[in-house]
Each structure stands twice: as structure tokens, then as C-alpha cells.
Amino acid sequence: MSRFAPIKLPTHTASIVDDPYEHGFSDPTDKYAFISKPGLSARLVKEISSHKNEPAWMLNYRLDALSRFEAMSMPMWGGDLSHIDFSSIHYYLKPTLGESKKWEDVPEYIKRTFERLGTPQAERELLAGVKNQFDSEVVQGSLKDVWSKQGVIFLSMDEGLKQYPDLVKQYFGTVIPFGDNKFSALNTAVWSGGSFVYVPKGVEVTMPLQAYFRINAEKAGQFERTLIIADEGSKVSYAEGCTSPTYSTSSLHSAVVEIIVKKGARVQYTTVQNWYKHVYNLVTKRAYVEEEGNMVWTDFNMGSLLTMKFPSFILAGKGASGETLSMALAGAGQHQDTGSKAIHLAPHTTSTIVSKSISKGGGRTTYRGMVNIGPNAHGSKNKVVCDALILDPDSRSDTYPTERVFTNDVSLEHEATVSKIGEDQLFYLMSRGLSEEEASKMIVRGFAEPLIKKLPLEFAVEMNRLIDLEMEGSVG
Amino acid sequence: MLQIKNIHVCVGDKSIVNGVSLSVEPGEIHAIMGPNGSGKSTLAYTLAGHPQYTVTKGSIAIDDVELFELSPDQRAREGMFLAFQYPVEVSGVSVQNFLRVAYEAKFGKLKSILEFRSHIKDLAKELKVKPELIERSLNEGFSGGEKKRVEILQMAVLKPKFAVLDETDSGLDVDAIRAVAEGIQTIRAKQNTGMIVITHYQRILKYLKPDMVHVMAKGKIVQSGGHMLAEELEKNGYAQYV
Numbered sequence: 001m002s003r004f005a006p007i008k009l010p011t012h013t014a015s016i017v018d019d020p021y022e023h024g025f026s027d028p029t030d031k032y033a034f035i036s037k038p039g040l041s042a043r044l045v046k047e048i049s050s051h052k053n054e055p056a057w058m059l060n061y062r063l064d065a066l067s068r069f070e071a072m073s074m075p076m077w078g079g080d081l082s083h084i085d086f087s088s089i090h091y092y093l094k095p096t097l098g099e100s101k102k103w104e105d106v107p108e109y110i111k112r113t114f115e116r117l118g119t120p121q122a123e124r125e126l127l128a129g130v131k132n133q134f135d136s137e138v139v140q141g142s143l144k145d146v147w148s149k150q151g152v153i154f155l156s157m158d159e160g161l162k163q164y165p166d167l168v169k170q171y172f173g174t175v176i177p178f179g180d181n182k183f184s185a186l187n188t189a190v191w192s193g194g195s196f197v198y199v200p201k202g203v204e205v206t207m208p209l210q211a212y213f214r215i216n217a218e219k220a221g222q223f224e225r226t227l228i229i230a231d232e233g234s235k236v237s238y239a240e241g242c243t244s245p246t247y248s249t250s251s252l253h254s255a256v257v258e259i260i261v262k263k264g265a266r267v268q269y270t271t272v273q274n275w276y277k278h279v280y281n282l283v284t285k286r287a288y289v290e291e292e293g294n295m296v297w298t299d300f301n302m303g304s305l306l307t308m309k310f311p312s313f314i315l316a317g318k319g320a321s322g323e324t325l326s327m328a329l330a331g332a333g334q335h336q337d338t339g340s341k342a343i344h345l346a347p348h349t350t351s352t353i354v355s356k357s358i359s360k361g362g363g364r365t366t367y368r369g370m371v372n373i374g375p376n377a378h379g380s381k382n383k384v385v386c387d388a389l390i391l392d393p394d395s396r397s398d399t400y401p402t403e404r405v406f407t408n409d410v411s412l413e414h415e416a417t418v419s420k421i422g423e424d425q426l427f428y429l430m431s432r433g434l435s436e437e438e439a440s441k442m443i444v445r446g447f448a449e450p451l452i453k454k455l456p457l458e459f460a461v462e463m464n465r466l467i468d469l470e471m472e473g474s475v476g
Numbered sequence: 477m478l479q480i481k482n483i484h485v486c487v488g489d490k491s492i493v494n495g496v497s498l499s500v501e502p503g504e505i506h507a508i509m510g511p512n513g514s515g516k517s518t519l520a521y522t523l524a525g526h527p528q529y530t531v532t533k534g535s536i537a538i539d540d541v542e543l544f545e546l547s548p549d550q551r552a553r554e555g556m557f558l559a560f561q562y563p564v565e566v567s568g569v570s571v572q573n574f575l576r577v578a579y580e581a582k583f584g585k586l587k588s589i590l591e592f593r594s595h596i597k598d599l600a601k602e603l604k605v606k607p608e609l610i611e612r613s614l615n616e617g618f619s620g621g622e623k624k625r626v627e628i629l630q631m632a633v634l635k636p637k638f639a640v641l642d643e644t645d646s647g648l649d650v651d652a653i654r655a656v657a658e659g660i661q662t663i664r665a666k667q668n669t670g671m672i673v674i675t676h677y678q679r680i681l682k683y684l685k686p687d688m689v690h691v692m693a694k695g696k697i698v699q700s701g702g703h704m705l706a707e708e709l710e711k712n713g714y715a716q717y718v
Contacts, residue, residue, distance in 0.1 A: 423527070428564035431524045432574075432634060433552035433581040442577065446568025446613065 160196025291317030330363030
């Protein structure tokens with residue numbers, strides 16, 4: 001009960017009815033083109049590959065990855081993974097026979113769902129292109145002519161492999177080899193969907209590309225695979241959002257995102273992760289940044305049961321730079337284990353990691369970061385700032401920073417704060433007439449504001465709205 | 477009228493205020509002076525409804541509305557305002573956005589945000605609050621004087637019926653004290669706000685010319701008088717009361 005409540009108010013217990021999650025509806029799966037039986041096997045991998053008519057090298061690569069997955073043990077660190085039942089998951093769910101350019105050609109129920117999620121409107125004005133994925137496959141996608149005429153490629157990963165097999169073969173798995181971790185191995189074995197982006201030399205894509213990932217079926221696994229290649233001097237911003245129905249059973253989302261930032265190029269990758277809180281979100285994201293290139297990860301995690309995600313960059317060329325802006329909000333039952341990795345391999349490389357986390361209602365946030373400055377990276381700089389806000393005594397936040405420095409003449413800064421919403425702050429705002437809920441919202445918004453203002457406007461508005469929604473009913 | 481009747485206040489099991497009664501009419505200024513630890517700030521927080529302070533006896537009412545059972549925000553809506561001795565910093569929330577939310581909490585949705593912003597700018601100018609402060613995070617990195625002026629600005633925007641100013645003059649230089657005092661006078665003149673001014677020094681009272689001066693010691697009001705009393709206290713100290 002609120003410390004500020006008038007005396008003798010009836011206590012209010014949170015229940016499932018109060019669940020503020022807005023995107024919890026689902027569609028039936030009886031019209032799906034194909035649903036794999038639960039469980040993982042070489043046979044399933046072959047089946048997926050044959051559905052996609054893939055070249056032999058990809059099938060073999062998948063099978064190698066599967067063997068590696070089976071050989072690797074589960075991570076002994078991070079969140080609780082012991083309840084994932086790999087044998088109960090549907091690894092491949094194909095809702096339609098193919099991708100459509102126009103919404104008219106998408107099955108009515110899927111179109112309606114995406115309309116409820118608001119994606120088609122955004123596409124019309126603000127975006128250069130979109131990919132909308134429903135379970136395992138991209139069902140709709142487009143790229144405005146102005147960009148395709150300049151040679152920009154924006155396809156689903158499957159289409160990318162079909163149309164540009166050499167380019168895909170050249171880069172696929174080079175930034176994140178399947179043996180990187182158990183879940184990158186899993187993704188490589190059963191990947192489906194995701195985006196393939198190529199931006200030619202010197203082209204600046206001034207509007208964002210957007211992908212939307214919707215899990216729809218129960219016990220679904222979603223394993224999209226994204227590869228972005230920004231050629232020399234190009235610029236592109238890519239944003240993704242994701243939601244899922246409110247099933248009581250858990251789902252698994254395990255993506256791999258590889259980004260190649262060539263000399264002098266710039267890529268900004270924004271994620272607004274809003275899975276329902278029964279989704280395991282175990283994602284590997286990494287960028288390889290060449291000379292004077294710049295990579296920015298804006299990674300916002302609101303949803304999921306457990307997220308383990310550490311977007312990273314390998315600063316491989318002289319003067320390359322990377323920045324991660326990470327925000328996590330963990331409510332009841334959630335654990336956001338997030339952070340970033342900065343690997344400096346070349347001289348005069350710069351990285352910044354800013355992490356802000358909010359835990360409430362027994363939720364748990366973890367900042368886990370690694371800064372590695374190699375022997376050739378003299379003159380490099382790194383700065384890490386992590387701030388945690390803990391809203392109540394049941395909630396928890398931990399910080400695990402690792403710094404490995406193998407050369408002299410570098411500069412490292414690390415700042416960390418942990419704060420609680422103090423009674424003093426609440427009282428101050430309430431003494432001006434704000435209710436306790438309004439006051440808490442204001443404090444949380446203010447805490448998140450330095451990161452939110454770095455987002456494109458429409459995402460900033462959405463993030464503020466999500467934070468407000470998450471805070472609603474959290475006091476009282 | 478703000479009417480405090482025989483209130484007793486505890487923090488934990490320690491009794492701090494032991495029966496204070498005070499009536500303040502609209503437009504009146506009452507000064508409360510007294511040695512450290514006499515319960516002045518406790519009285520201020522208690523009026524605003526801080527949950528740490530337990531009222532064990534007595535009543536507090538504004539125009540016959542009993543405040544005792546109301547939460548701090550409900551009291552604010554009934555017309556109570558506390559200017560803090562140590563205003564709290566809230567990062568990422570600009571002064572103007574905060575004022576807008578607070579204004580709307582009290583008076584309902586604004587018709588025009590732009591109009592409101594220019595209204596705040598005018599008030600800030602009048603109260604000698606630097607215009608750039610309005611766009612900065614609330615109290616964050618403000619100097620002592622800036623914080624106190626922003627408290628007065630908040631009071632001007634929220635138009636309380638009664639305000640408690642808890643050592644608003646402490647830590648301020650002479651010019652800042654005068655500016656703050658002028659602000660207080662302006663608000664009183666415009667809105668007929670009744671005020672309780674808690675202070676250690678007679679200096680601010682020279683500008684405010686209180687209607688009444690009360691001396692508080694050991695949780696009680698031990699003497700009351702006109703503004704001459706403040707001068708006597710400045711000269712002789714509180715030795716006779718402790």
C-alpha cells in the first residue's frame with residue numbers, strides 16, 4: 001500500500017486482469033501454410049531449408065550449427081534458463097506462402113493485426129521501407145522507389161539469400177559465427193525471416209527502415225536473422241519493434257543481427273522490445289566497424305520474461321567509434337539482463353555505453369558490460385555510464401562491468417549510480433498536487449529522458465507512452 | 477482561514493511538536509522563529525502531510541476542511557503549499573513541464589500550453605528567476621538562491637490559499653533575500669495568500685513585516701508578539717526559552 005495513501009484505504013492487489021499489456025491478442029493458426037511439429041532435429045532443419053529452396057551451402061551451414069548447438073552447454077551465467085523446454089517449441093511457423101508488397105495481398109486477419117499494431121500507417125509517411133514478420137516469415141514488405149533506384153537493398157533475409165547469394169555468402173556468419181554462443185548456434189540452425197540490407201557507397205538513407213516482429217502462435221520460436229551492410233560513406237538507420245500475445249506458456253525469440261559498417265559509414269540500430277512477459281528473448285547483436293565508421297545501438301527493453309542481450313561492436317579500423325544507449329524496464333517476474341560489449345582493435349577508437357535501468361514490482365535488471373581494448377588500440381577512449389533506478393524494496397538491480405586493457409595510452413571512464421525513488425522526491429512532487437502515481441511517472445520519465453531524446457521523435461513518443469503504461473497501477 | 481489546533485507530532489516514538497495552535501487569516505504573514513530542534517520544520521512538513529510525521533493529537537483545517545486524513549497531493553489541492561528548505565532535485569523534468577503538470581493537477585486541463593508558458597515566463601521575470609532555469613531540470617544543479625526563487629515561482633503559479641515557507645531565507649545573500657521577500661510580497665498582494673514564514677533571522681522579516689511573530693521552543697509556541705519581537709530575539713537570542 002502506498003506510503004502516502006490516506007489512512008484506511010482498501011488494499012489493492014495486482015492480478016492478471018490489471019495486466020496493462022496492450023498487444024496481447026492473438027490470431028488462430030489454422031490457416032497457416034505450414035507449422036513444424038514441436039522439437040528440434042536435423043530432419044526439421046532440412047525441412048526448413050527445403051521450404052526455402054536454399055543452396056546446399058546454407059543447409060550444410062545450418063546442420064553444422066545444429067551440431068554445435070547440441071554440443072554446447074547452456075550458459076552458466078545470466079538469467080534463469082532452466083525452464084526453457086527446447087522440445088516443446090515450434091521452430092518454424094509459416095503463415096503465408098510468400099511475402100506481399102501490398103497490404104491488400106496479405107491475408108485479412110494478418111493485415112488487421114498489423115493495423116492494430118499501427119504499422120501500416122507509419123509506413124506511408126515516415127519510413128523508407130518496412131518488413132513485417134509474422135511468426136517465422138516476413139509477410140509484407142516494401143521499399144520506397146527513391147531508395148531502390150539508388151541501389152539500396154531491403155529484403156527479407158530469405159529473399160536476400162535468393163537474390164544476392166554471393167553477397168550473403170560473403171558476410172553471413174562473419175561477425176557472429178554460430179559457435180559464438182548456444183543461442184547463435186540455434187538461430188543459425190533454424191533461422192527464418194529477418195532483414196537483409198545493403199546500402200551502396202555514399203548513399204544516405206535519410207528515413208528509417210523499419211522491421212516489425214510479431215509472434216502469434218503459442219509455443220512459437222522466432223529466429224530471425226538480420227544482416228546489414230553499410231558500404232563506404234553510407235548512412236542508414238534501422239528500427240525494429242516486437243510484440244506477442246499473452247499466452248501463459250512461454251515462447252522463445254532468439255535472433256542474430258550482424259552489421260558491417262564499412263569505412264566512414266554510419267549505422268543506427270534501434271530496438272523497442274515489448275514482448276509479452278512470457279517470452280525468452282536471447283539475442284546476439286554485433287557490428288563490425290571499419291575505419292572512421294560509426295555504429296549506434298539504441299536498445300530499449302520493456303517486455304519479455306528474460307532478456308539476455310548485449311549489442312556489441314568490434315572497432316576494427318582506425319578512428320572507428322561505437323555507442324550503445326541501453327534502457328531496460330523490469331516489472332514483476334521480469335529479468336532484463338542487458339548491456340553492451342565494446343571491442344577496440346584499432347588505434348584511436350572511441351566507444352560510449354550508456355545504460356539506464358528501472359526495476360519495479362519485484363523485477364530485476366542487470367547491467368553486464370565488457371570493454372576490451374586490444375594491444376593495437378593505443379589512443380582509444382571508452383566511457384561507461386550505468387544508472388539504475390529501483391522503485392521498491394522487492395526489486396533488484398546488479399551491475400557486472402568487465403574491463404580488459406592490453407595497451408597503455410588509453411582512457412577509460414566508468415560511472416555508476418543506483419538510486420531509489422526516494423520518499424523525499426515523491427513527497428516534493430506530491431506537495432505540488434501530483435498524485436503518487438503521477439509523481440512516480442514523472443520521476444521515471446525524467447530518469448529515462450536523456451536516452452529517449454536520442455530516439456527519432458515517433459519512437460520517443462511511443463517509449464514515453466510505454467513507460468507511462470508500465471507505471472500505471474504500479475502504485476496504490 | 478488556516479487553523480491549527482493543539483497538534484502533537486511524533487517521528488517514530490519521539491515526540492517533537494507538543495501542542496501547537498495557530499490561526500492564520502488570508503493575507504496574513506506569521507513568522508515562526510526559534511532555536512534549532514524546536515520543531516519548526518517538523519511543523520512545516522506536518523502541515524504538508526509528510527508520511528514520516530505522525531499527528532497524534534489535534535487538527536489542521538483550511539476553511540473547515542480537515543487536512544489530517546488527506547495525502548500531500550490532496551492537501552495541495554485544498555490550497556496548502558510548502559516552500560522547502562531543501563528543494564529536491566528531479567532530473568530530466570524541466571521546470572516548465574513540471575509546473576504544467578502540477579498546474580493541471582490542481583486546476584484541470586490547460587486550454588493552451590503556449591499561453592501557459594508565456595504566463596510562466598512573465599512570472600519568472602517578475603520574480604527575478606533566470607529565464608534559462610525554466611527549461612532546465614527541476615532544481616538540478618541550481619544554486620541555493622535559484623532553488624529558493626523557483627520555490628516562490630511555484631507558489632506564484634499554484635496560487636495556494638496558505639503557504640509555509642521553511643527557512644526560505646537560509647543560505648541566501650542579502651540581495652537574494654530581498655528578491656525572495658519581494659516575490660513573497662507580490663504574491664501576497666495579488667492572491668491574498670496567508671503565510672507562515674519559518675526563519676532564524678530577522679533580516680527577511682524586515683522586508684516582510686509579519687503581522688505576528690511566534691517563538692517556538694521544545695515543540696511549543698512559547699511567546700507571540702508583533703514584529704518588534706523579532707528584533708528583540710535577534711539581539712538577545714533564545715537563551716531565555718531553552
